[in-house]
Amino acid sequence: MRSVLAAMAALAIALPARADASPPEVSPLVDAPIGFAAVNALGQNGTTGGAAGPTVTVTNATDLAHYAGLNTPYTILVSGRITFDDMITVVANKSILGLGSTAEISGGGLQMGSTTRPGNNVIVRNLRFTNASDDSISVTNSAHHVWIDHNDFSNGFDGLLDIKRQSDFVTVSWNHFHDHSKTALLGHSDTFTQDVGHLRVTYHHNFFDGSEQRHPRVRFGEPVHVFNNYYLNNGLYGVASTMNAGVLVEGNYFQNVAHPSHVGYEKSGPGRLVERNNVYVNSGLPETAGSVVEPRTYYPYILDNPADVPTVVRNGAGVGHVAAPVATAVLLANTVDGFAAVNALGQNGTTGGVGGRVVTVTNTDQLLTAIDTVGPLIIQVQGTINITSKQGVRPNKTIVGLGTSAVINGGGLDFHRSFNVIVRNIRFTNAEDDAVNIGQNSHHIWVDHNEFSGAVDGSVDIVRGADYVTVSWNWFRGTDKSMLLGHSDGNASEDTGHLKVTIHHNFFDGSVQRHPRLRFGEPVHVYNNYYRANTLYGVASTMNGGMLLEGNYFENVAFPCYSASGYADSGPGRLVQRNNVFTGSGTCEVNGSVTEPRNFYQYTVDTPANVPGIVRAGAGVGKI
Template sequence: MSTRRTVLSALSAGVLAAGGLAVATQAPVWAAESSPVGFASMNGGTSGGSSSTVVTVTTASALKSALSSSTSQTVRVSGLISISGMYSVASNKTVIGVGSGSGITGGGLNLSGVRNVIIRNMVFRNASDDSINVQSSTTNVWIDHNDLASGYDGLIDIKRGSDFITVSWNRLHNHDKSMLLGHSDDNASEDTGHLRVTYVHNWFEGTGQRHPRVRFANPVHVLNNYYSNIGSYGVASTENAGVYVERNYFENVATPTVTQTGDSDSGNLKVLNNYKVNSGTEQVRNGASVAAIPYSYTPEANSSVKATVTAGAGTGKI
């Protein structure tokens, strides 16, 4: 995974080679990538909608029309717009909030069977279902620098064969079930070989569980996230998934990782160099069934993740 500007300040200060990877030796200043890192950079990349076709919306009706349009375009959301239900997002869209307080309340965004979508700098509040739902073989999605809280179900749920997705620099708070990856135990035929997601530089602040909760996907990369005051557990791997939990910062997290939850069968989970403050020991199930990460990347040093993420995650930072 190319870290682009995320670690430029650290790289200029020098890096330390460890385990064949270059690891930043001091905390970088937060920065916003101009394009996604991780899985969303694969499979042809994720560029979103046209930057030369831009529409700014301030009402629910205008937002719904712009999101569902077949035109490749950038949709600028100005103000906190109250909507009802789930609004469908078509392929080749960039949805971006204006300033730090723009977004939607009362509903959520549904990406179903589409490709090449970017959602950035958006506030999501009080969704009646999911805040962001990615499903039905949707591919190449970048969910970046959003602020999500107080929804009914999941804040960012990804399921039903969707693939090549990066979830980065988001702040999640005031919520229980944060991020589901793979919706049910009986969906192996659709999900196996898909659901490849990178979770990087997200801030899970006082949330309950599912950071993420994974079924079938292999590999899933959980890298350089900050977990603070988590209620139930951090990361869960189930249904033979393969999850790599690397160089995250866990603070006041009694159970950073689990390899079984609910009625699901166990999954595979390996950890590397997570930083823990007043936190428990990770549950692991290492093995060849946790696939190698297929892209190159430069991880941040675990001890600097808290400072980097709290400075850079959420809206108003891009």
């Protein structure tokens, strides 16, 4: 053992920059790792977790274990309490994030990596860990670049957070440790000398709240950087440096801690420990020894004033202080208006996949699997996905594009006896049939803030008894058959009494016809849309359909409206127009009376003269 320690001491002396008593400056960054998890080393530039992969929400241990063990990146959102025994293995490139302040892992724990599958580049945030049967978190088996942040740990069986077996480049920050003894072990055992040259860990802004010991207990690692933590009523000790470890303890606040630090502990030989700029209130004297490699050799940091640490840490540590990780996924599902917001047919408005998991899809197979999944699901579309024909969408889905580059190309979405579906923020291009087909008694569908171009047939067709649909804020760019309402002249038995549709704030931009073309449905409410250079016509109400056309702006549209004369082979429909603007356009043909949409819902009409500016600024993708 003496020869081993001598060799380690010689290695330590050879390292260039040493810690001394002069204090540096630091300020914590809570939304990204600082310290060792941010260092570019071992082929990994910082810690990004599952950022490169899909996002899923899990509510049970089976799903958590499944996604945590996949070989591809994932962001795993934990909803509610998940209870299990033993340890779930987390392999590389994962973010495991709690939703809200109630996400909890109880009874078991997480192990970063196995002997054959590394647990590198992992983030764990905003989770409560309670009553673990072993460790709550074990970072082991050469795992590196792990960030453990803003969690709450209590009542485990063994360690709350153990880091060992050649693991490296870890940051432990803003956690609340309480109601436990063995808090944070760093280094497997006195005989596991393979840890020499590893275990570079930063501990900052943690609240060690009445926990007994190991905050941390260190073997072999250097440098271990312990700064701006709050130690309160720790019964055995604060920090222990053993087995020639090198620990820098700075800017911390020790309150009612009889032994703030030990150099050597129990059967473990002495380590090295430098303390500087700490506050000791009703506490003993720290033990110190030797010198330690300076953390600034690896990364910059700024210290909070140690006198402020109790307030800073109490206000910031633990769960509920991290911004919601899926703000882009929920996307204001409660803002639906028009017929899709009406309580009817057993469905109170249109909520889509709210209450279900969140998944991100980047290829054809992922998209088709997601839209065919039974139960609520929020499906985030990333990049261009090529499909063919029309692909069925099951009920209770939100399909939403991420950013401004989400594209569904070559095919379309088909709603067959589906309901409660939201489609937003997606470019639909070059569909070989319809881009969106809502049919066969589907109801409560919201098609919003999309862009349509290049479809062979309809961009949005609403047919065969579909009902309670809102089509809003979409951009139809040079489309031909933009929007059909009603399957055919011979389909009166299926469509009469249905096809209640609201169409508002869409940009029909150089599109040819059907904005919409209506058969049988009533009321169809068309308001505050911008019609520009539509070569065949604007709207057509036929086959006794009933359409209210109000507050729209028609620019260079020779035939804004057909109704009394029908259109093509279709018989006449009814159309009421009020308060529309016609610029460089023909006369609107009106006929009869129409059921008032206000019988179903309330709405406000924008001044029609302002519609071009409003719609140009707001319609299409990238506006939500």
